[in-house]
Amino acid sequence: MISKKMEELGKKPSxxxxxxxxxxxxxxxxxxxxxxxxxxxxxxxxxxxxxxxTIIKLINERESIDLHGYTSGPGDLNTRTVIxxxxxxxFNFEVDFTNIYMTCGAAASLEISLxxxxxxxxxxxxxxxxxxxxxVFIENADAKAIEVKCRENDLGxxxxxxxxxxxxxxxxxxxxxxxxxxxxxxxxxxIKDLISVLNQYSNRDSGPIYFICDEPYREIVYGNIEVTxxxxxxxxxxxxxxxxxxxxLPGERIGYIMVSPLCKNSSDIFxxxxxxxxxxxxxCAPSLMQYVVSKCDGLLPDIKKYxxxxxxxxxxxxxIGFDVIRPDGAFYLFMKSPIKDAKEFxxxxxxxELLLVPSDSFGIEGYVRIAYCVSYEQxxxxxxxxxxxxxxxxx
Amino acid sequence: MISKKMEELGKKPSxxxxxxxxxxxxxxxxxxxxxxxxxxxxxxxxxxxxxxxTIIKLINERESIDLHGYTSGPGDLNTRTVIxxxxxxxFNFEVDFTNIYMTCGAAASLEISLxxxxxxxxxxxxxxxxxxxxxVFIENADAKAIEVKCRENDLGxxxxxxxxxxxxxxxxxxxxxxxxxxxxxxxxxxIKDLISVLNQYSNRDSGPIYFICDEPYREIVYGNIEVTxxxxxxxxxxxxxxxxxxxxLPGERIGYIMVSPLCKNSSDIFxxxxxxxxxxxxxCAPSLMQYVVSKCDGLLPDIKKYxxxxxxxxxxxxxIGFDVIRPDGAFYLFMKSPIKDAKEFxxxxxxxELLLVPSDSFGIEGYVRIAYCVSYEQxxxxxxxxxxxxxxxxx
Numbered sequence: 186m187i188s189k190k191m192e193e194l195g196k197k198p199s200x201x202x203x204x205x206x207x208x209x210x211x212x213x214x215x216x217x218x219x220x221x222x223x224x225x226x227x228x229x230x231x232x233x234x235x236x237x238x239t240i241i242k243l244i245n246e247r248e249s250i251d252l253h254g255y256t257s258g259p260g261d262l263n264t265r266t267v268i269x270x271x272x273x274x275x276f277n278f279e280v281d282f283t284n285i286y287m288t289c290g291a292a293a294s295l296e297i298s299l300x301x302x303x304x305x306x307x308x309x310x311x312x313x314x315x316x317x318x319x320x321v322f323i324e325n326a327d328a329k330a331i332e333v334k335c336r337e338n339d340l341g342x343x344x345x346x347x348x349x350x351x352x353x354x355x356x357x358x359x360x361x362x363x364x365x366x367x368x369x370x371x372x373x374x375x376i377k378d379l380i381s382v383l384n385q386y387s388n389r390d391s392g393p394i395y396f397i398c399d400e401p402y403r404e405i406v407y408g409n410i411e412v413t414x415x416x417x418x419x420x421x422x423x424x425x426x427x428x429x430x431x432x433x434l435p436g437e438r439i440g441y442i443m444v445s446p447l448c449k450n451s452s453d454i455f456x457x458x459x460x461x462x463x464x465x466x467x468x469c470a471p472s473l474m475q476y477v478v479s480k481c482d483g484l485l486p487d488i489k490k491y492x493x494x495x496x497x498x499x500x501x502x503x504x505i506g507f508d509v510i511r512p513d514g515a516f517y518l519f520m521k522s523p524i525k526d527a528k529e530f531x532x533x534x535x536x537x538e539l540l541l542v543p544s545d546s547f548g549i550e551g552y553v554r555i556a557y558c559v560s561y562e563q564x565x566x567x568x569x570x571x572x573x574x575x576x577x578x579x580x
Numbered sequence: 581m582i583s584k585k586m587e588e589l590g591k592k593p594s595x596x597x598x599x600x601x602x603x604x605x606x607x608x609x610x611x612x613x614x615x616x617x618x619x620x621x622x623x624x625x626x627x628x629x630x631x632x633x634t635i636i637k638l639i640n641e642r643e644s645i646d647l648h649g650y651t652s653g654p655g656d657l658n659t660r661t662v663i664x665x666x667x668x669x670x671f672n673f674e675v676d677f678t679n680i681y682m683t684c685g686a687a688a689s690l691e692i693s694l695x696x697x698x699x700x701x702x703x704x705x706x707x708x709x710x711x712x713x714x715x716v717f718i719e720n721a722d723a724k725a726i727e728v729k730c731r732e733n734d735l736g737x738x739x740x741x742x743x744x745x746x747x748x749x750x751x752x753x754x755x756x757x758x759x760x761x762x763x764x765x766x767x768x769x770x771i772k773d774l775i776s777v778l779n780q781y782s783n784r785d786s787g788p789i790y791f792i793c794d795e796p797y798r799e800i801v802y803g804n805i806e807v808t809x810x811x812x813x814x815x816x817x818x819x820x821x822x823x824x825x826x827x828x829l830p831g832e833r834i835g836y837i838m839v840s841p842l843c844k845n846s847s848d849i850f851x852x853x854x855x856x857x858x859x860x861x862x863x864c865a866p867s868l869m870q871y872v873v874s875k876c877d878g879l880l881p882d883i884k885k886y887x888x889x890x891x892x893x894x895x896x897x898x899x900i901g902f903d904v905i906r907p908d909g910a911f912y913l914f915m916k917s918p919i920k921d922a923k924e925f926x927x928x929x930x931x932x933e934l935l936l937v938p939s940d941s942f943g944i945e946g947y948v949r950i951a952y953c954v955s956y957e958q959x960x961x962x963x964x965x966x967x968x969x970x971x972x973x974x975x
Contacts, residue, residue, distance in 0.1 A: 326583075
């Protein structure tokens with residue numbers, strides 16, 4: 186009688202959630218330091234000091250009614266202007282505040298963008314492996330997720346497979362780079378090849394194919410890796426951003442949508458974004474955090490710890506003999522399961538207190554995700570366990 | 581090609597928004613102190629000092645990773661427990677944290693509850709005058725808003741009209757008391773009469789009719805007015821709460837849903853609430869504000885200023901001769917338009933720099949809404965203007 190769909194969505198056990206609960210139970214049994222939990226994508230680097238300093242300054246300097254009052258639906262004008270100016274500076278891309286809509290984080294950015302773009306029956310392409318909530322947000326917009334697998338060897342974009350998946354109903358493609366769950370940063374060549382395919386559809390009667398850049402991990406990259414700024418290469422682009430990872434504020438729910446001013450009907454799309462935000466009950470993004478962002482946007486996180494972790498785990502696993510995709514960004518690493526059934530492999534890993542997530546949750550078989558946003562010590566201590574796990578399969 | 585429905589929703593000029601823009605323009609022309617803007621429902625009493633004190637304390641005492649990190653989807657366990665305990669104490673109603681789901685404010689509470697309850701084609705009764713976004717949220721849940729007018733004389737609940745409006749498809753009724761826009765607190769008798777009608781449908785094949793209490797203004801009442809706590813009288817109740825008005829935090833987007841444990845399938849509804857929150861992209865309610873609420877829930881606002889304003893404007897308008905509904909709560913007052921066309925009346929009011937909202941925006945004709953959450957001085961200064969306005973109609 187109530188919505189079965191929502192009830193099921195609320196009850197559906199998420200693989201990550203189940204591991205989380207197992208982890209808590211196991212930690213109680215044998216001590217937290219003896220459980221090597223690599224399942225959760227929670228930043229373990231604290232927010233830059235400027236974040237809390239700004240909060241205190243705002244509280245001391247601004248009137249409470251103003252600080253905690255409503256902003257307009259798209260957000261505080263000054264915050265949106267600061268963000269637009271930083272985009273101009275960082276990416277040499279012309280935008281102003283009229284292109285920026287403040288949101289409650291990346292999930293809201295995606296949910297709102299999809300609802301703004303899609304009509305019933307539209308199709309949205311996602312590249313597997315992908316963040317499982319994509320499917321939830323796409324279906325929430327009455328559209329259908331079309332999965333296209335990444336290249337087997339390096340988990341790059343399989344552009345010819347994308348081309349085959351495009352139909353008259355394709356409304357958008359979501360590209361998440363740096364990628365959760367694989368840690369891969371898609372190469373500029375992959376992005377360019379993808380765009381040249383999308384360009385072939387730009388004059389369709391049913392409109393262009395929108396490029397949705399989901400990039401909460403943009404700043405979390407290692408070495409001289411460039412994350413291509415797609416709006417500079419393709420007009421019909423919508424950027425979904427979040428400060429969850431770059432400012433380590435995942436609980437505060439703050440991010441933005443940038444509707445490229447180069448979209449053919451940019452202002453209509455922006456209006457639809459405002460409409461979708463309104464329909465979903467987002468009156469405005471949290472006001473205090475909007476003002477924090479106006480002071481902290483552009484601060485880059487101190488990712489040295491993540492980089493150290495990345496090097497340690499990547500080198501150790503490779504040395505042991507595992508087949509690992511080298512991650513250039515985010516704080517995830519994708520490792521081949523020695524057997525086809527990654528779930529079974531994860532069960533075996535539990536024997537050594539290693540908690541990994543099977544890639545089945547991400548729309549692809551045969552891998553596990555290792556989230557290395559944990560302490561360096563945890564990784565160090567876990568290496569012997571990984572060695573024993575390896576020996577289970579290769580004597 | 582994009583969603584026309586969302587585009588229109590984003591572009592649809594809201595009457596209140598239009599007045600807001602006119603107000604800004606007019607203030608620039610003749611000075612802010614000469615414009616009597618009664619159009620906006622923004623609290624003008626600052627948040628209790630404890631709110632900002634708690635924020636600073638939390639920043640000083642808790643680890644950033646923890647303070648700004650994700651909470652679980654339904655919210656921080658301790659916060660939910662505090663809220664449940666306060667409900668027990670204040671209303672003598674048995675709940676625990678499993679019944680509480682933290683949200684980004686009342687709009688999110690309603691959007692999520694409606695999506696959790698409704699299937700395509702369901703009907704939801706709203707009592708006119710009503711908050712215009714109700715229709716947006718109901719349609720977002722693929723359901724239809726059925727308007728039932730309140731009693732002409734006192735804007736109480738017209739229970740027999742509600743009864744006539746009930747069909748097999750009626751899934752819920754939204755009751756907002758104290759009421760925005762009328763300021764009316766529905767009497768216990770009205771609520772009881774309504775419940776005795778709803779009770780007749782409790783064994784329907786299509787399930788009971790849910791009573792959705794939208795009560796962000798619960799604490800904003802004057803004199804010895806009791807706001808009936810519906811869960812004590814009717815089992816199938818869902819409370820949508822927000823701290824926007826009680827703690828003067830409208831921009832921070834923090835509130836909760838309480839699914840009554842007495843609902844026949846309470847835990848299924850709670851799961852559907854979790855599912856709907858997830859589908860709408862609400863990962864969790866803003867974490868810092870959840871922790872603030874765990875310390876500040878139950879603080880009652882210092883509403884003396886609102887009460888003084890209420891008395892001044894109610895007495896003055898009555899004395900002038902206007903026909904006014906006495907408001908017992910919220911910070912709104914409903915006044916009869918001397919002519920049938922309230923929009924025209926509002927246009928005339930503009931001649932005297934009085935900015936009022938025609939009741940047409942709220943699903944009812946012939947009234948204007950006066951939001952008196954303004955300075956006492958503004959009300960004092962506006963009285964001569966109201967006198968002149970009166971003279972336009974009654975020489």
